[in-house]
Amino acid sequence: MNFADSEVVGSILQGAGHEVAESLEDADFVLINTCAIRDNAEQRVRHRVRELRAAQGHNKSLRIGILGCMAERLQSRLMAEEDNVSFVCGPDAYRRLPQLLAQVREGQRGTEVELSTTETYADIEPVRLASNGISAYISIMRGCQNYCSYCVVPYTRGRERSRDPQTILTEAKGLCEKGYREVTLLGQNVNSYRYEAVGFPELMDMVAAISPLLRVRFATSHPKDLSDELLEVMASHENICRCIHLPVQSGSNRMLKAMNRKYTVEWYLDRVESIRHHMPDCSITTDVIAGFCGETPEDHAATLELFRRVRYDYAYMFKYSQREGTYAAKHMPDDIADDEKTRRLNEIIALQGQIALENNRKEVGREYEVLVEGESHRSKEQLFGRNSQNKVLVFDRKDAVPGTYRKVRVTDCTAATLIGELVNENQ
Numbered sequence: 001m002n003f004a005d006s007e008v009v010g011s012i013l014q015g016a017g018h019e020v021a022e023s024l025e026d027a028d029f030v031l032i033n034t035c036a037i038r039d040n041a042e043q044r045v046r047h048r049v050r051e052l053r054a055a056q057g058h059n060k061s062l063r064i065g066i067l068g069c070m071a072e073r074l075q076s077r078l079m080a081e082e083d084n085v086s087f088v089c090g091p092d093a094y095r096r097l098p099q100l101l102a103q104v105r106e107g108q109r110g111t112e113v114e115l116s117t118t119e120t121y122a123d124i125e126p127v128r129l130a131s132n133g134i135s136a137y138i139s140i141m142r143g144c145q146n147y148c149s150y151c152v153v154p155y156t157r158g159r160e161r162s163r164d165p166q167t168i169l170t171e172a173k174g175l176c177e178k179g180y181r182e183v184t185l186l187g188q189n190v191n192s193y194r195y196e197a198v199g200f201p202e203l204m205d206m207v208a209a210i211s212p213l214l215r216v217r218f219a220t221s222h223p224k225d226l227s228d229e230l231l232e233v234m235a236s237h238e239n240i241c242r243c244i245h246l247p248v249q250s251g252s253n254r255m256l257k258a259m260n261r262k263y264t265v266e267w268y269l270d271r272v273e274s275i276r277h278h279m280p281d282c283s284i285t286t287d288v289i290a291g292f293c294g295e296t297p298e299d300h301a302a303t304l305e306l307f308r309r310v311r312y313d314y315a316y317m318f319k320y321s322q323r324e325g326t327y328a329a330k331h332m333p334d335d336i337a338d339d340e341k342t343r344r345l346n347e348i349i350a351l352q353g354q355i356a357l358e359n360n361r362k363e364v365g366r367e368y369e370v371l372v373e374g375e376s377h378r379s380k381e382q383l384f385g386r387n388s389q390n391k392v393l394v395f396d397r398k399d400a401v402p403g404t405y406r407k408v409r410v411t412d413c414t415a416a417t418l419i420g421e422l423v424n425e426n427q
Contacts, residue, residue, distance in 0.1 A: 001137075001139065001186055001188070002033045002034075002035060002068060002139040003130065003137055003404055004126065004138070004139045004186055005033060005067075005068065005094070005139070006033045006129060006195045007126030007128060007129055007137070008094055008121045008124050008126050008139075009031065009033070009067065009094050009097065009126050010126070010127035010129045011124050011125060011126050011127045012094055012095060012097055013097060013098065013100065013101075014127055015127065016097075016098035018101070020129065023175065024055055025055075025058075025059065027059075027062060027166045028061055028063065028105075029062070029063050029064075029065060029101060029104075030052060030055075030062065030063075030064050030065070031064075031065045031066075031067055032045055032048060032049070032064070032065070032066050032067065032136035033067045033068045034066055034067065034069055034070035034071060035066040035068065035069055035070065036068075036069035036072070036073045036152050037069070037151070037152060037153065037323070038318060038321040038339075039185050039263060039321045039322075039323070041070075042070050042365075044209060045066070045070055045226070046082065049064060049066075049082045049084065049085060050082075050084075052064055052084070053084055053166050055420065056084055059095075060337070063086040063101075063104050063105075064079055064084060064085050064086055064088075065086060065087045065088065065089060065092070065100075065101075065104070066082075066085055066087075066088045066089070066261055067088075067089050067090075068090070068091050068156075069090075069091065069093070069152070069153070069156035069157065070218060071088035071089055071090050071113060071197065072090035072113050072115070072155075072156040072157070072162055073113055073152060073156050073324070073325070074088070074092060075088060075090075075113045075157065076088070076111045079111070082313060082419075086104045086109050086110070087101075087109060087110040087111065087112075087172055088110075088111050088112070088113065088313040089101050089110075089111075089112045089113070090112065090114070090115065090156070091156070091157055092114065092115050092116040092119045092142075092157075092158060093112035093113060093114060094121070095119075095121075096112050097112075097371045098133070100112055112328075113388035115157075115158035116158060117158065117159060117161065118144055118161060119142065119149075119161075119301040120139070120141070120161055120162070120163045121139070122164055122168075122255040123167070125171070125174075128201040131139065132354065132369065132373060132374060132402070133178075133179060133180065133403065134179075134181050134182060134373055134374075134402060134403045135180065135181070135182040135184070135185050135371075135373065136175050136182070136183050136184075137183070137186050138171050138172060138175075138183050138184070138185055138186065139163070139186045139187065140162065140168050140170060140185045140186065140187055140190065140193055140203065140206060141157045141160060141161060141163060141187035141188075141189075141190065141192075141193050142157060142158070142160070142161055142188070143157045143158040143161055143188060144157060144159075144160060144161045144188035144189050145159045145160050145219045145322050146189060146222065146237070146260070146262065147260060147327065148249075148259055148260050148261060149258065149259050149260045149324055149326060149331075150259055150289065150292060150320065150322075150328045150333065151190055151321065151323070151326060152323040152324075152325060152326055153208075155325050155326070157188060159290040160188075160189065160192060161295045162187075162193050162194055162195040162420050164195055164394070165195055165198045165202075165203050165206065166392065168185070168203065168207065169206055169207065169210070172207050172210055172214070173210055175214075176210055176213070176214045176234060179403060180214070180218075180352065181214060181215060181298065181371055181403060181405075182214070182215040182217065182371060183207070183215070183216055183217070184216075184217040184218060184219060185204075185207065185217070185218040185219075186218075186219060187201070187218075187220075188220070189220070189221075189222045189396075190219060190220060190221060190223065190226070191218070191221045191222060191225040191226055191230060192222065192225045195222065196206050198224075199229075200218075200230060201227065201229045201230040201232075201233045202239075202308065203405060204218070204233050204240060205218065205233045206404070208233075208237040208239055208240050209237075211239075212238070212239050213239075213373060213405075214239060215239050215240075215241055215388070216237075216239060216240045216241065217241045217243065217390070219245050220245050220247060220287075221244060221245060221246050221247075222247070223246055223247070223248070223261075223263045223267065223271050224261075224262045224263045224267070226244070226246065226271045226274075228274055228278070228370075230416050231274055231275060231279065233277060234262065234279060235278045235279050236297050241388045241390060242281050242282040242283065242388045243282065243283045243284075243313075243389050243390040243391050244273075244282060244283075244284055244285070245284075245285045245286070245287075246268075246271065246272070246277055246284055246285070247286055247287035247288075248268055248286045248287070248288060248306065248310075249261060249287060249288055249289050249292075250288065250289065250295075250299065250302075250303055251265060251299075251302040251303035251304070251305060251306030251307070252265070252295070252298070252300075252302040253265050253266075254299060255292055255294075255295055255299050255303075256303075258293065258332070259289075259292060259293060259294050259404040260327070265302070265306065269306075269309065269310075269328055270304075272284060272310055276355050277420070280310050281313075281387070281388075281389065282312060283327070283389035283390060283391065284312055284313060285312055285313055285314040285316075285390075286310070286312050286314075286315045286316070287315070287316045287317075287318075288303060288307075288315055288316075288318070289315050289318055289319070289320050289346060290317065290318070290320065290341055290344040290348055291320045291336040291340065291341030291343040291344055291345070292297075292317050292320045292328075292336075293320070293328055293332040293333060293334055293335060294333075294335060294336075295320075295336055295344075296305070300344050300347075304347065304348065304351055304390070307348065307351055307352060307355065308351070308355075311355050311358075312355065312356075313356060313359055313389065313390075313391065314352075314356065314390075315348075315352045317343035317348050317352065319342060319344070319345045320334070320336070320341060320344070322334045327361070328380050339375075344403060353415050354415075356415040356416070357383065357413070357414070357415040360391075360413035360414070360415065360417075360418060361413060363391070363418055364410050364411065364412065364413060365409070365410060366410050367407055367408065367409045367410075367423055368387035368388070368389075368407070368408055368410070368420075369387065369388070369391065369405050369406070369407055370385035370386065370387050370393050370395075370405065370407070370408045370420075371385050371403075371404075371407055372384075372385040372400050372401065372402045372403065372404055372405070373386065373402060374402050375397075376394050378394075380397075381396060381397055382394055382395060382397060383395060383396075383402065385406070385408070385410075387418075391417075391418055392416070392417050392418065393408050393410070393417070393418045393419070393420045394418070394419050394420070395419070395420045395421055395422055396416055396421065396422065397410050398422050399422075400422060406422055406423075407422070407423040408420040408421065408422055408423065409421050409423050414426060
């Protein structure tokens with residue numbers, strides 16, 4: 001989402017006559033787009049801001065701005081705590097950035113953090129700042145109103161609002177015509193998308209119909225909104241990728257209730273079963289929190305057991321980080337010691353690593369259509385791409401070209417990567 005937002009910011013500022021600087025030394029402004037979902041993310045931002053003091057010492061005109069969720073959460077307090085920051089701008093105020101930068105040029109400091117109930121930036125064509133020309137993000141909705149007890153997002157991004165589907169289709173068609181071969185539809189809770197009579201299954205059907213050459217992905221799903229109708233649409237289109245990110249957060253019903261997740265373990269497992277009924281080859285990934293308020297050893301054991309049952313292909317695994325302003329921070333004691341949170345997290349990580357390796361070993365010998373994305377980080381003689389299941393495959397370059405689809409046979413693996421060889425389709 002931050003990549004997508006940064007591309008909206010780039011479009012707004014270029015439209016106002018600004019240009020992306022070639023280097024830090026050439027810059028008048030450094031804009032840091034931030035996440036506030038965990039304390040660790042915010043600490044990295046603060047570290048970066050303090051690193052930039054040296055650059056400001058050499059370039060007296062350099063100004064720093066903080067964008068996004070951290071700006072919305074802390075507002076002017078952030079400038080008081082980091083006195084070399086000139087302005088903060090929340091995620092619904094990016095249209096006012098040109099005026100804010102002009103104000104800062106005049107020596108003032110500024111704050112733009114008002115949340116909107118309508119802003120979707122639907123009319124702005126993002127500038128693909130870090131694009132590979134193959135894959136692109138499309139934000140289809142903004143905000144969240146689930147109010148999970150641990151989560152700061154509803155307070156930093158406001159309530160849900162969805163884009164007009166025609167603007168989404170226009171953006172996706174334009175990308176396809178420019179040679180992009182994959183789009184990822186984004187939202188904090190993407191499968192609750194609704195604009196008038198168009199829900200998320202209908203939108204996915206329309207985007208997938210643009211071209212069989214255009215792969216379609218989406219992130220992130222909420223288990224309570226994952227419908228059989230969506231799964232039927234996915235199964236009916238080969239170019240809708242067979243990968244669903246389905247955050248579970250805990251394998252304990254007691255913890256899910258405390259987290260205000262609005263589903264049970266039984267509901268979640270029913271959704272997993274439905275995914276595998278409709279698309280047996282679909283990969284499932286997740287998010288999980290270790291050491292949430294009041295989590296007992298039995299709750300933790302239930303999470304480990306859920307991992308064994310679902311057998312995720314990948315997981316984002318974190319220990320609980322209390323966020324100021326959330327329901328949990330106000331009403332629930334953060335009562336699990338940090339070293340115990342770390343121990344439980346490491347246990348989940350070890351189990352998931354074992355499961356991922358076992359899953360990948362089953363892939364050896366299979367052939368997949370891979371969208372070639374670019375050079376492998378380890379060797380210029382190798383390329384990498386992803387299959388429909390969002391698994392990375394690395395293979396010898398030979399005659400493959402980024403931006404094309406090639407068939408690859410899996411010959412080996414690690415827990416994170418499939419290793420393969422190009423299949424000569426002329427034989």
